[in-house]
Amino acid sequence: MIEAAGLTKRFGSKTAVDSITFSVQPGKVTGFLGPNGAGKSTTMRLIVGLDHPTAGKVIVNGKPYDRHRMPLHEVGALLEAKAAHPKRSAYNHLRAMAATEGIPASRVKEVIELTGLGPAARKRVGGFSLGMGQRLGIAAALLGDPQTLILDEPVNGLDPEGVKWVRFLVKGLAAEGRTVFISSHLMSEMAVTADHLIVIGRGRILADAPIDEVLTSGQKERVLVRADDADALAAAVGSPGVEVRRTAADELEILGLPARSIAETAFTRGILITGLIPQQETLEDAYMELTGGEVEYRSGPVSEQALPAAEGQGK
Numbered sequence: 001m002i003e004a005a006g007l008t009k010r011f012g013s014k015t016a017v018d019s020i021t022f023s024v025q026p027g028k029v030t031g032f033l034g035p036n037g038a039g040k041s042t043t044m045r046l047i048v049g050l051d052h053p054t055a056g057k058v059i060v061n062g063k064p065y066d067r068h069r070m071p072l073h074e075v076g077a078l079l080e081a082k083a084a085h086p087k088r089s090a091y092n093h094l095r096a097m098a099a100t101e102g103i104p105a106s107r108v109k110e111v112i113e114l115t116g117l118g119p120a121a122r123k124r125v126g127g128f129s130l131g132m133g134q135r136l137g138i139a140a141a142l143l144g145d146p147q148t149l150i151l152d153e154p155v156n157g158l159d160p161e162g163v164k165w166v167r168f169l170v171k172g173l174a175a176e177g178r179t180v181f182i183s184s185h186l187m188s189e190m191a192v193t194a195d196h197l198i199v200i201g202r203g204r205i206l207a208d209a210p211i212d213e214v215l216t217s218g219q220k221e222r223v224l225v226r227a228d229d230a231d232a233l234a235a236a237v238g239s240p241g242v243e244v245r246r247t248a249a250d251e252l253e254i255l256g257l258p259a260r261s262i263a264e265t266a267f268t269r270g271i272l273i274t275g276l277i278p279q280q281e282t283l284e285d286a287y288m289e290l291t292g293g294e295v296e297y298r299s300g301p302v303s304e305q306a307l308p309a310a311e312g313q314g315k
């Protein structure tokens with residue numbers, strides 16, 4: 001179990017993590033979701049003692065991370081891919097880690113098998129793709145067969161097969177009663193992987209609830225309606241709590257009323273409805289609703305002048 005209380009981290013004038021309190025329970029996958037710069041990695045680094053809080057505290061399995069005598073057996077963490085020495089082979093990297101806590105070579109072989117690293121295990125880590133680096137990071141996290149796993153964006157760089165594999169792996173680990181805390185900026189991934197979600201934006205917790213609750217909270221019914229006289233319909237349905245947007249000359253998007261009551265209103269006013277389509281709120285809509293005001297880096301329109309420079313980057 002992970003328990004944070006008033007956890008705060010400031011870098012100069014920047015507050016990366018702003019007095020957050022939460023607990024991550026064993027036996028389920030808890031997703032840690034938030035846009036870029038929300039404070040996910042910083043929180044995870046605080047949990048495993050790689051950074052020290054400015055205020056508040058966080059404990060794992062009852063103690064601060066660095067008070068555990070055999071931390072690899074307590075907490076496995078994937079914090080940044082390719083944390084290994086580039087000239088070392090994956091096998092030697094894992095062996096060296098294992099040696100620090102007396103973990104046998106047989107376990108190193110096991111995690112290599114488990115993470116599909118087999119064919120690359122003797123190759124230098126420096127030549128690894130992002131995906132292979134992620135697999136190695138996950139192998140390292142699993143080495144001590146820990147009760148708690150903390151994985152920062154584990155599907156980053158993985159191919160679809162790899163993404164599925166991570167999903168299956170973390171669900172299996174949670175089903176064994178372990179605590180699994182996994183960060184992502186992708187709602188779609190969390191929706192199929194996590195049982196519980198903690199949503200963070202600008203260092204603050206925006207939601208902390210079972211996944212189904214997060215996905216359905218704050219949803220307003222949304223219906224797309226086509227009518228011969230859209231103006232008359234807009235006037236007829238207008239009331240506090242109902243939002244009406246004009247999407248075309250004969251089309252309205254109505255929020256806050258079920259389709260049936262729109263149809264009834266139109267019927268009693270003699271307005272002909274030619275289309276009535278209830279809209280499903282997408283996962284991304286739910287996510288945007290939660291994090292909308294809390295995004296640090298917002299995409300803007302790409303100007304034509306900006307394009308050549310952007311193309312030149314990374315070459």
Ligand SMILES: Nc1ncnc2c1ncn2[C@@H]1O[C@H](COP(=O)(O)OP(=O)(O)OP(=O)(O)O)[C@@H](O)[C@H]1O
Nearest residue numbers: 011014016034035036037038039040041042043185
């Ligand atoms: N060492 C540091 N020095 C200064 N600012 C930092 C440092 N580490 C993180 N920050 C800032 O703290 C904020 C939170 O960063 P963090 O990396 O924790 O976010 P994140 O949610 O993990 O984002 P991403 O999804 O982009 O990895 C950002 O504004 C970031 O620029």
